[in-house]
Amino acid sequence: MYGGPAAYGESMTKKDLGGKNCLYPMPVFLVGAEVEGVVDFTTVAHVGILNVGEVNYVSIGLGKGHHVNRGIKANREFSLCLPSEDMMVAVDHCGIASGAKVDKSKVFKVARGKLSFAPMAEECPICMECRLHDTLDYGSHDIFIGAIAASYAEEAVLSSGAVDLAKVHPLLFEMFTRSYWKLGERAGSAWSEGRRYR
Amino acid sequence: MYGGPAAYGESMTKKDLGGKNCLYPMPVFLVGAEVEGVVDFTTVAHVGILNVGEVNYVSIGLGKGHHVNRGIKANREFSLCLPSEDMMVAVDHCGIASGAKVDKSKVFKVARGKLSFAPMAEECPICMECRLHDTLDYGSHDIFIGAIAASYAEEAVLSSGAVDLAKVHPLLFEMFTRSYWKLGERAGSAWSEGRRYR
Numbered sequence: 216m217y218g219g220p221a222a223y224g225e226s227m228t229k230k231d232l233g234g235k236n237c238l239y240p241m242p243v244f245l246v247g248a249e250v251e252g253v254v255d256f257t258t259v260a261h262v263g264i265l266n267v268g269e270v271n272y273v274s275i276g277l278g279k280g281h282h283v284n285r286g287i288k289a290n291r292e293f294s295l296c297l298p299s300e301d302m303m304v305a306v307d308h309c310g311i312a313s314g315a316k317v318d319k320s321k322v323f324k325v326a327r328g329k330l331s332f333a334p335m336a337e338e339c340p341i342c343m344e345c346r347l348h349d350t351l352d353y354g355s356h357d358i359f360i361g362a363i364a365a366s367y368a369e370e371a372v373l374s375s376g377a378v379d380l381a382k383v384h385p386l387l388f389e390m391f392t393r394s395y396w397k398l399g400e401r402a403g404s405a406w407s408e409g410r411r412y413r
Numbered sequence: 414m415y416g417g418p419a420a421y422g423e424s425m426t427k428k429d430l431g432g433k434n435c436l437y438p439m440p441v442f443l444v445g446a447e448v449e450g451v452v453d454f455t456t457v458a459h460v461g462i463l464n465v466g467e468v469n470y471v472s473i474g475l476g477k478g479h480h481v482n483r484g485i486k487a488n489r490e491f492s493l494c495l496p497s498e499d500m501m502v503a504v505d506h507c508g509i510a511s512g513a514k515v516d517k518s519k520v521f522k523v524a525r526g527k528l529s530f531a532p533m534a535e536e537c538p539i540c541m542e543c544r545l546h547d548t549l550d551y552g553s554h555d556i557f558i559g560a561i562a563a564s565y566a567e568e569a570v571l572s573s574g575a576v577d578l579a580k581v582h583p584l585l586f587e588m589f590t591r592s593y594w595k596l597g598e599r600a601g602s603a604w605s606e607g608r609r610y611r
Contacts, residue, residue: 227524227525227526227565228524228567229524229540229565229567229568230565230566230567230568230571231563231565232564232565232566232576233563233564234468234469234560234561234563234564235561235564236462236465236541236561236564237495237539237540237541237561237566237576238440238442238460238471238541239440239578239583240440240578240583240596241462242436242437242439260462261464262436262461262462263436263459263460263461263462263463263472263474264434264436264439264458264459264460264461265459265461265472265549265551265554266459266474266551266552266553266554266556267434267459267474267476267553268551268553268554270432271432273434273436273461274461274463274472276461276462276463276465278465295435295436300600303600303606304606304607304609304610305607306607307601307603307604308607308608308610310603310604310607311604311607311608312607322610326425326426326427327425328425337426341427341435342427342435343435353463353464353466353470354464354466355465356463356464356465356466358463358464362432363432363434363435364432365429365430365431365432366429366430366431366432366433366434366435367425367429367430368427368430368435369426369427369428370427370428373428377589377590378437378587378589378590379589379590380438380589380594385437385438386600387438387585387596388603389576389578390465391575391577391578392575392576392577393603394578394599394600394601394602394603395599395600395602395603396578396596396597396598396599396600397596397597397598397599398438398585398594398595398597399594399596399597400595400597401593401594401595402498402501402584402592402593402594402595403501404591404592404593405505405508405586405591405593406505406508406509406591407591408502408505408593409503409504409506409507409508409509409510410506410509411502412502412503412505412520
């Protein structure tokens with residue numbers, strides 16, 4: 216099977232989708248920033264976790280045309296807020312309406328934490344404040360890498376002090392059918408189920 | 414409310430979790446690569462989507478101690494395969510067992526596509542082959558940025574030609590309680606539900 220290029224592809228029984236991105240489902244977040252003094256929220260599911268460390272870094276990929284990008288670049292701060300299912304209409308609105316044309320500063324109650332330019336949507340059960348660590352240029356997209364400065368969770372979504380996603384009811388997204396999905400039930404314990412492997 | 418630093422924090426009613434990463438749940442993937450000629454799979458949920466474009470870029474964050482990193486660096490190719498729920502035990506095994514000590518080349522049937530060093534787990538309903546585009550150094554972690562060279566899906570998980578996540582049954586992961594979760598039901602249409610916003 217490892218005989219060289221001639222053998223490659225022979226075992227492929229799946230349908231070729233081209234270079235389509237299949238890295239889904241992804242959690243849906245609201246990105247909060249200030250653009251010329253006005254709070255703006257946009258919706259993003261093209262996010263990423265980079266590391267696990269003393270400082271935790273995350274990425275968001277936003278088309279360069281997004282209004283919010285200007286605020287992130289100018290103030291070098293932004294928030295990432297995790298909405299719950301029941302916020303879907305307002306969240307999707309923030310993904311449709313451009314902050315260049317529509318004032319989205321009143322869509323949510325604005326909460327403030329430790330940073331100056333990372334407005335958070337109070338209605339979201341979980342929020343993070345990020346400092347802009349780096350910006351990568353990927354053609355049509357700005358990739359903003361944020362260092363998480365602070366994180367917050369509503370007491371109501373905690374169980375024994377830890378975030379309980381069953382209480383959060385996050386929204387998930389995929390581009391295959393451009394749909395939002397709900398989270399299902401807990402399936403098992405990581406770094407544990409595998410001990411049963413034979 | 415936007416009066417300046419003095420006012421910040423007053424509106425924060427949530428519990429402060431420090432700089433904890435709350436960017437969950439994330440989809441669970443198997444990373445496939447070859448390390449010195451041996452197929453290795455490891456489990457990763459610290460993934461990311463960077464852009465949407467003619468070439469699609471994704472990221473994976475792996476602790477530098479992972480055996481698979483050596484293969485990715487040497488061959489500059491890797492796969493990302495999306496397992497289904499029923500593969501949880503084998504998938505978690507690949508996250509527990511190090512390829513430096515355990516031969517994981519027989520855990521799954523190895524499928525080959527277009528690349529030479531991107532072995533895929535045939536049992537996964539969706540697989541992608543990636544060329545290593547860049548490697549970012551984040552202290553304890555290598556962030557591998559892959560350009561998706563090809564993507565594949567089992568016919569059984571397609572509906573009208575598009576991937577139907579209800580048929581895929583992906584696994585999701587969160588670090589709060591180190592758990593795997595199932596996907597729930599479809600909640601709505603992106604770039605559409607928001608039109609109902611008033």
